[in-house]
Amino acid sequence: MKTFYTADHHLHHSGMEVSFGSIVETFEKPERAQIVLSRIKDVGLGPVLDPQPYGRAPIERVHTPDYLDFLENVFAEWRAAGRDGEVWPYSWRHRSMPPIDSPPSGLDARLSYYSFDMAGSITETTSQAARRAADTALAGADAVLAGDRAAFSLCRPPGHHAGRDFFGGYCYLNNAAIAAQRLRDGGHERVAIFDIDYHHGNGTQEIFYDRADVLLASLHGDPDFEFPFHLGYARERGAGAGEGFNLNYPLPAGTGWAEWREAFEDAHERIRDFQPSALVVSLGVDTFKDDPISQFNLDGEHFLVIGARIAAFDLPTLFVMEGGYAVDALGINAVNVLQGFER
Ligand code: Q9C
Numbered sequence: 001m002k003t004f005y006t007a008d009h010h011l012h013h014s015g016m017e018v019s020f021g022s023i024v025e026t027f028e029k030p031e032r033a034q035i036v037l038s039r040i041k042d043v044g045l046g047p048v049l050d051p052q053p054y055g056r057a058p059i060e061r062v063h064t065p066d067y068l069d070f071l072e073n074v075f076a077e078w079r080a081a082g083r084d085g086e087v088w089p090y091s092w093r094h095r096s097m098p099p100i101d102s103p104p105s106g107l108d109a110r111l112s113y114y115s116f117d118m119a120g121s122i123t124e125t126t127s128q129a130a131r132r133a134a135d136t137a138l139a140g141a142d143a144v145l146a147g148d149r150a151a152f153s154l155c156r157p158p159g160h161h162a163g164r165d166f167f168g169g170y171c172y173l174n175n176a177a178i179a180a181q182r183l184r185d186g187g188h189e190r191v192a193i194f195d196i197d198y199h200h201g202n203g204t205q206e207i208f209y210d211r212a213d214v215l216l217a218s219l220h221g222d223p224d225f226e227f228p229f230h231l232g233y234a235r236e237r238g239a240g241a242g243e244g245f246n247l248n249y250p251l252p253a254g255t256g257w258a259e260w261r262e263a264f265e266d267a268h269e270r271i272r273d274f275q276p277s278a279l280v281v282s283l284g285v286d287t288f289k290d291d292p293i294s295q296f297n298l299d300g301e302h303f304l305v306i307g308a309r310i311a312a313f314d315l316p317t318l319f320v321m322e323g324g325y326a327v328d329a330l331g332i333n334a335v336n337v338l339q340g341f342e343r
């Protein structure tokens, strides 16, 4: 299968993050995409293609124009305010404070309006990198629309925590959602998103929550103990027309292959019942046993089985890279899914 990739992902690199009270090098670093790319070349998965620039229109099918403006301009605003370093939000609207529905004018208040955490910062070129990751997803969707059985969008930064108008969890633009919408706009009437990243895809859930044309199934660490903490419970099943088209599988810390696979097979069946004509896989491999920020116990060989079971849908399939932070094994694990699919 074709891989879509651009070296422009280097335009995003938050230096640090706070992990359990310590300042550490960010887990979401450029080496992640490099190691996946080199594994793709080592195994000869197929051609590696640079995505074209798509402009804002296909991204605005998912994200709001005011949020895109904010991402583009906030770094300059930060500097103009006389601040050094990268752009970081740091204070959010607590449940005791009444919700608002339009952006405040002050810089810091607006930063919290458009975010939900400080997993990653906004650098001078983060918006450009995120836009190129979205281009990477769109190019993969277009390959599938053009008739490819499958494609891999090697996106970085990742996307599934980003909502219509907010960033968080290392994510700025929701690459998988942008691709799913592209498939809808290209003629697929029902698109399923299978999110197998370790974390709940809260951004993807927010984007499609009231829609019946895009089904989201997500397997993840139970939000009672795991990031993003506030969303991802099984009781969240969609709203209005979208009722029943959002499926969450929260799983306990320590989940191993047998239990994970059972949830995966249940989701697999529900996706088949939905009868989609195309599939987007939010491909995180942070379910790996040695992942430094996660608590599931999948092994390298299991990713081959996952790929084979995804192939069994017999659907045009777009894989979109999400998380995975055990960098040494990341290339093997992610590409195992793709090789398992092709076998
Ligand atoms: N102490 C994705 O996998 N919190 N995002 C990390 C580490 C943020 C994960 C805390 C995790 C975000 C795309």
Ligand code: ZN
Residues within 6 Å of the ligand: 197, 198, 199, 284, 286, 322, 323, 324
């Ligand atoms: Zn993740």
